[in-house]
Amino acid sequence: MADDPFALFDAWYAEAKAAETNDPDAMALATAKANGAPSVRMVLLKGFGPDGFVFYTNETSVKGQHLAENPEAALLFHWKSLRRQVRIEGHVVRVSADEADAYFATRGRDSQLGAWASDQSRPLESRALFERRYDETKQRFDGHPVPRPPHWGGYRIVPTTIEFWQDRTHRLHERRMFRAREDGSWDEGLLYP
Template structure:
């Protein structure tokens, strides 16, 4: 048994990458606005390690507004085929420009163009409007690399709490809770 939550995460994540049919890196991201109204949506994990868990998004959408007002978030990985989940809670900060640039450059060209074309989370009159904007971006960047938009980048959730949940028969589940303490992590169990 691992006594470091990141070692345990790496092991579980590797199993999920091998067994989940689609998007083993999908995680629910929960945020709350300044008034405490919660919102949850799926995002994709694009980096992780002892410094935190990284995802990328438009920084002018609802997620970004919530995180600007309340820089705390919760993540949830649910791997149904493994009957496991991992909950993560912690402070959120921006990934560096270098990290955001490097990840953006690794995306497909259409994904890069889509980032420029989308006013994420804002009302859209009809699909044709978005498709026209996408075509416009395709023409704008024809024959050249697509740079990262200034309004697009990464966020890192630095965990204070990480819970590993494993399904067991008769709802007698196993729950391991890691809590950040000065100099490391404290581990305990939770009742199912």
């Protein structure tokens, strides 16, 4: 068995990018309020490595508020065409401003403008109001690069556990669990399906 969950994730992710027709980088992100009330939504993986799994968002969104109150989260990748899942749990840390700036600069201009125009997760009076705000933002930055909004950034989930689930016939699935040690190495074992 592999003793590096990131090498195994890299291999599975490469297969998912080749096999999945839509968003192989889509992952369910579960967060919780300080009182433990959970919430889950889909986000996109924007980077990963031995230091963790990265996504970006509006920091004043519900997920941003939850992570400020309770910096623990879980991720789930479900690659249906491969009949695989990867489940990750861990601590959440903020990415650096430089890293967030660098990623924001790679986004399409319309997405950059949308990050300024949206009060993500807040009540919206009408779609027309949002479109008007978008048009005003577009005019504001006309002819200029769009900087990263101060309320927008990235989060890195530093895993404490990573589980690889492979579908098998008769529901006799294969589950491989990696648990982080304090020294940065990993313990690996199997779980009953």
